[in-house]
Amino acid sequence: MSVASNEPLIRTWNAQTDGLPLVVEARAARGVDALLEWIAARHDLVKDRLLAHGAILFRGFEVFDAPAFERVARAVAPVLQNEYLGTSPRNALTDYVFTASELPPFYPIPQHCEMSFTAHPPEKLFFCCLVEPAAGSGETPLADFRKVLRSLDPERVKRFEEKGLRIVRNYSGPDGGGRFDLWKLKRWDEMFLTTDRAAVEAKCRAEGFEPIWTASGGLRLVSTQPIVRRHPVTGEPAWHNHVTTFHTSQAEGEYRRIHALRPTLRHFALLQLARVLGRLQSRKPVDERAMECTWADGTEIPAADVEAVREAVWKHLVVVPWRRGDVVAIDNFAVSHGRLPYRGPRNIAVAWA
Numbered sequence: 491m492s493v494a495s496n497e498p499l500i501r502t503w504n505a506q507t508d509g510l511p512l513v514v515e516a517r518a519a520r521g522v523d524a525l526l527e528w529i530a531a532r533h534d535l536v537k538d539r540l541l542a543h544g545a546i547l548f549r550g551f552e553v554f555d556a557p558a559f560e561r562v563a564r565a566v567a568p569v570l571q572n573e574y575l576g577t578s579p580r581n582a583l584t585d586y587v588f589t590a591s592e593l594p595p596f597y598p599i600p601q602h603c604e605m606s607f608t609a610h611p612p613e614k615l616f617f618c619c620l621v622e623p624a625a626g627s628g629e630t631p632l633a634d635f636r637k638v639l640r641s642l643d644p645e646r647v648k649r650f651e652e653k654g655l656r657i658v659r660n661y662s663g664p665d666g667g668g669r670f671d672l673w674k675l676k677r678w679d680e681m682f683l684t685t686d687r688a689a690v691e692a693k694c695r696a697e698g699f700e701p702i703w704t705a706s707g708g709l710r711l712v713s714t715q716p717i718v719r720r721h722p723v724t725g726e727p728a729w730h731n732h733v734t735t736f737h738t739s740q741a742e743g744e745y746r747r748i749h750a751l752r753p754t755l756r757h758f759a760l761l762q763l764a765r766v767l768g769r770l771q772s773r774k775p776v777d778e779r780a781m782e783c784t785w786a787d788g789t790e791i792p793a794a795d796v797e798a799v800r801e802a803v804w805k806h807l808v809v810v811p812w813r814r815g816d817v818v819a820i821d822n823f824a825v826s827h828g829r830l831p832y833r834g835p836r837n838i839a840v841a842w843a
């Protein structure tokens with residue numbers, strides 16, 4: 491089925507199957523209003539294709555600033571959210587649009603479904619490229635987590651479901667928490683937008699996080715989460731957890747593959763650094779690591795299990811270079827996202843619903 495039949499100005503690719511992402515591209519540069527009209531005229535089709543493909547990339551529509559991006563996101567999902575309980579530092583660009591991550595450019599962000607560890611993860615996620623990164627860097631790869639689940643050994647999935655996950659995140663206090671630590675998460679008052687501990691505790695209860703205040707003024711959050719979630723509309727199951735993102739092996743596991751994909755000296759050096767720092771982290775007690783994911787009983791997940799998941803995720807990785815003005819709409823119950831390292835300017839905005 492062609493999404494853009496009778497539309498000579500717009501072409502689509504990846505459209506014949508469930509290819510990732512479906513791309514809707516202007517044949518010649520067109521303004522954001524043309525995209526808004528296109529979506530408004532095909533709202534059911536866009537909804538349907540987003541369910542099937544898991545992500546749609548809109549390209550060539552001059553979505554060059556945060557307000558324009560917000561309009562496009564609202565054309566697909568009118569009610570946006572702005573409460574963020576994840577680990578990335580973010581800056582607000584509008585009330586509902588944020589920079590995707592202020593984590594250092596060399597830091598790899600593994601594939602994850604946004605806020606999968608919360609009680610109600612977003613259903614849709616949007617990214618927009620405001621400043622294009624240098625070629626061959628800084629992409630936001632996607633992976634179909636429905637296919638990842640299907641490709642994993644069912645015995646392994648069963649083991650994950652039987653054992654369950656326990657997530658620990660240590661946020662530093664309002665004073666920043668002291669010495670430099672590469673793994674250190676942002677401050678808890680940055681995440682909850684308040685220094686009122688009672689308000690933080692109430693929010694934690696609503697999300698199923700156990701809050702533990704540390705002697706240094708930090709906040710430790712302990713939570714469990716499902717392994718698989720079913721799609722709220724289609725009922726399709728998808729791998730839907732943060733194990734490869736929160737596990738201590740994440741930086742080394744990602745950099746080994748990033749170096750294989752892009753064998754540069756810089757990536758080699760960062761791989762060695764990730765190995766050393768990962769080993770140092772894993773010598774600390776589990777609850778004192780910046781973030782960690784264990785079995786629900788607190789015992790360590792065997793490296794082979796985490797590695798098998800990472801392998802399945804990377805096998806399904808789709809890397810599309812950013813172009814300024816691109817907007818990607820993602821079904822957060824079907825498709826994951828991450829970030830490849832970059833250098834130099836890059837600005838990707840995010841919104842969610």
Ligand SMILES: [Fe+2]
Pocket residue numbers: 602603604605827
């Ligand atoms: Fe994310």
